[in-house]
Amino acid sequence: MKGFKIGLGALAILLMAISGGMAGETLDAVRAKGFVQVGVNQGLFGFGMADENGTWRGLDVDTGRAIAAAVFGDANKVKFTPLTAVQRFTAVQSGEVDVLCRNATRTLSRDTALGLDFGHVNYYDGQGFLITRKLGVKSAKELDGATVCVLPGTTTELNVADFFRSNNMQWKPVVIESTPELNKAFFAGRCDCLTSDISQLAGIRAVAPNPGEYMILPEVISKEPLSPAVRHGDSEWRDIVDYTVLALINAEELGINSKNVDQMLKSNDPKVQRFLGVTPGNGKALGLDEKWAYNIVKQVGNYGEVFDRNVGPDTALGLARGLNALWTDGGLMYSPPFK
């Protein structure tokens, strides 16, 4: 017990050192320092990755920029902290980042025991299997006895164990902490298949030595609602993050994009007027400038633009909208009224 207390003490020094900025509302703290600190993936094509010029790009990165546009009216007042899957939640808890936009799945235990609050889903994902065509497997149900490469620190480990258990199949995990190492082992044939969120699998296949040799199996074995996360207990800041994502979706529903947003200011539609702050009220309610939603759309775009730019059919990932289409197009993206 004594050793445990000593260990706790040593850890506490660390915790204290990084939780200095905990006091006060997050919005005030963010305004005072002049930028939003966003935790992102270290390198996931389409979601969070620095390009050859060092500019961060991706759907999660754009979500972070949209938050900066809402708070400061300037999408560039943002700093990105690349985080591993293992570090990410500690970084939010300790206040190292103001918001985590790092393809994190919202789950009950993370919402409660981890002391987090999740904003609206910015990508509906699901877990699948990437496999070599050579093996001739057509369905995940044929994977009995397979060796599976898994990235640790994610819900993936749990989902894949559940899947094999419920189907009474044997399997062997190979758990490697670094994504590039894991991919290399998979491409070299150390594992029969690789499991992760399907959006990630598409990204990994895109960087394979021979992408045509690999296919994603049709089964989707889990629900992965990827959402931005904030510290538990600051409802004001959570609302801002939540409504920033919703504003992206609502803009697409209303047919507003970064190109027509200035003309839309003159629209007669009361919904558009309220959304863009021509009729004031929404900004004050959130504690933001009335132009917050206008700034998001003007500088970052609407959800459709963000999706197409980062992961859509014209990118290397080539993902279809699927579940991420607007509800009017058969997807799940649906925004509550902005009034």
Add this chain to the structure above:
Amino acid sequence: MNSPDLTRSAVPFWNDPDKRAVVYQILALGMVGLLGYYLFSNTLANLERQSIATGFGFMDKEAAFEIGESPIPYSAAHTYARALLVGVLNTLKVSFIGIIFTVLLGTFVGIARLSGNWLLAKLSGIYIEVLQDIPVLLQLFFWYTIFYEILPSPRQAVSPFAGVFLSNRGLVFAVPHYHPVYALMGIAFLAAWAGVFLLRKWARRRQERTGRLFPVIRVSLLMVLGLPIGVWIVGGAPLSMSVPALTGFNFKGGMNISPEFAALLLGLVLYTSAFVAEIVRAGIQSVSHGQTEAAMAIGLRPGQILNLVILPQALRVIIPPLTSQMLNLTKNSSLAVAIGYPDFVSVANTTINQTGQAIEGVALIMIVYLCFSLLTSLFMNWYNKKMALVER
């Protein structure tokens, strides 16, 4: 304290250096205690404010994740406590086997470096210089990459002997099916060692009394090998083997040594043995050359010189730094995370991630490694005392 001094009792305590020292020590201890209390309570308060659950209640919940290899039966339906135990055993396995190979290989290379054979000495020198200068993590990546890049897939597995298959899923080989005779053979093996121990004692006493030598090594070898084999023959010589066969994706049956385990073991042993070799060399060189010459002068053979004169003196110098290398190997085994061997750190990391109990998890990791290290050094200190030069 000296005999009571009457003049000293008149001195106030702040002018008495002995008493002052006690006061300072109490103050320092109090400060450390206060700091510890402050950190502890502050952590708890912070955790509570962020409504993060604390405590070890998660240990008996279902772990729900799979572990690649385990010396004891384990499945996703077992508890976190059992998953962590699997991690501890995996770490123990690689450290224990690693330490044995390291000491053997390191001793051999260390002696070889001092050999009169020019080629052998130079090769050992190169081995030591190269391996101890490359960071161990890089060596692990190197061996792991070699294993999965060069070896073929299970369907094209190489089979050097019947029942042995080498592929990028590891080394699979046939093992005998379980039979009660094997347990008896194990007992016979241990009994043979006990016999060898007694035999050595008897032989030494006889030599001291009469001066006659007894062929201890040959008789010991016969006992250690002969006794278990005798039990096996008496027990009906069971021969049924579990032969690995390729079914579906992988081999079923037989015993499997995974590429992760092999790469970790190889990397740790090669790296640490280079240091051990240098320690052994230093130990041998610390014994003055006059001792060797004196031993030669009274007609001892080279093997006897090493065993009876040099090693007993060299071991005094060798054991303390050797202990520290053993501890290094155990601690370096936590690099397993990088190449996917499910050691304790890897399992604890997954546990931390799924439960969010970071403080408890990290505390557990520290306690487990502390225990490993303390046990190793306890054993080595005992051995050191036993080996210390007893002057007559």
